[in-house]
Amino acid sequence: MTTGPTVRRRRLGTELRKLREASGYKLEEVALQLGVAPSTLSRIETGKAPTKSAYLSQMLEAYGVDDPAQRQILVDMAREGHRKGWWAAYDDVLPSGFDIYVGLEAETTAVRGYEISVVHGLLQTPDYARGVLREMFPRHPLDQIERMVDLRLERQRRFDEDPPLELWAILDEAAIRRPVGGPTVMRRQLKHLIEMAERPGLTVQVLPFSCGAHAGHGGAFSILEFPSRTDAEVVYVESVAGIIYLEKDRDVRARAEAFDRLRAAALAPGASADLIEQVAQELI
Incomplete structure (x- = not known):
């Protein structure tokens, strides 16, 4: 079965939450950096909403994700999460x-x-x-x-x-x-x-x-x-x-x-x- 956009968003959100917590940031702190409401970031981390590429780049920078391969995987997840299902x-x-x-x-x-x-x-x-x-x-x-x-x-x-x-x-x-x-x-x-x-x-x-x-x-x-x-x-x-x-x-x-x-x-x-x-x- 091909993985669809909803599950892709969930996987990306889970990874972003893990990275945030490993970096010692609170959800409210990252939301403030992104200029969004905490509820918006929460929806991204729970996979209920896709994330903009600009937000993703800022989060990866804040969390110190420097490995190109890891960044590409997360970018691909975000892109696929924007696809529309039937x-x-x-x-x-x-x-x-x-x-x-x-x-x-x-x-x-x-x-x-x-x-x-x-x-x-x-x-x-x-x-x-x-x-x-x-x-x-x-x-x-x-x-x-x-x-x-x-x-x-x-x-x-x-x-x-x-x-x-x-x-x-x-x-x-x-x-x-x-x-x-x-x-x-x-x-x-x-x-x-x-x-x-x-x-x-x-x-x-x-x-x-x-x-x-x-x-x-x-x-x-x-x-x-x-x-x-x-x-x-x-x-x-x-x-x-x-x-x-x-x-x-x-x-x-x-x-x-x-x-x-x-x-x-x-x-x-x-x-x-x-x-x-x-x-x-x-x-x-």
């Missing part, structure tokens, strides 16, 4: 900050996701996605909703790549029982879940109401894993307060442990498929 074509309908997630997802090898109220976006049918998006964005005109549906379907193309994206999705029972779009749309969605769960590298589990309290009460989240060990896992959390990316080791580890506990509490894949089929048959 998702840039959907900039007009991408929710604020979601472009980062789509860019990361496009370069992952595996996603572990827990969903509370809806089916995971990578497993949604077009009609189900329309039902969700119309309620989430009631003021959007229909053409924008359709473009958002197209974006969701474009993301799902990862399953057809070689190698395909691996997905382990845990769905709260509420997600399979809530008839989004009406009985017919929901029945098709549930059938789609069963079909997708039969694909290699794709696991679907249902967390039943009967399990009681569980490790996912904090909300839905996804853990993204990358092909290179140098690229640490990222946790994506979406809420009414906005999008949050967790990258600190302790935060990622906490979510990974929560996912393992959810996986243990959920029905086995076969039993999950049986429950999904039962719910589909109950829809009138």
Whole structure:
């Protein structure tokens, strides 16, 4: 898989943060030298924004990076970080900050996701996605909703790549029982879940109401894993307060442990498929 701009920005940001810390500079001090807000430099160091060549040159000078080969590697990373991914074509309908997630997802090898109220976006049918998006964005005109549906379907193309994206999705029972779009749309969605769960590298589990309290009460989240060990896992959390990316080791580890506990509490894949089929048959 070719490394895309989002991961390149993350790698560059990580290297710049390490160089800054090794040089004994605080983030605020470097931001002052560059003439930018600390939040701007923070976004560069976390890979959420590309860096200008002028800023990069100033940082490398301040950090004492004299080796031409090392400088060239960092310059190349910065240049590639400015490239636009395929998702840039959907900039007009991408929710604020979601472009980062789509860019990361496009370069992952595996996603572990827990969903509370809806089916995971990578497993949604077009009609189900329309039902969700119309309620989430009631003021959007229909053409924008359709473009958002197209974006969701474009993301799902990862399953057809070689190698395909691996997905382990845990769905709260509420997600399979809530008839989004009406009985017919929901029945098709549930059938789609069963079909997708039969694909290699794709696991679907249902967390039943009967399990009681569980490790996912904090909300839905996804853990993204990358092909290179140098690229640490990222946790994506979406809420009414906005999008949050967790990258600190302790935060990622906490979510990974929560996912393992959810996986243990959920029905086995076969039993999950049986429950999904039962719910589909109950829809009138």
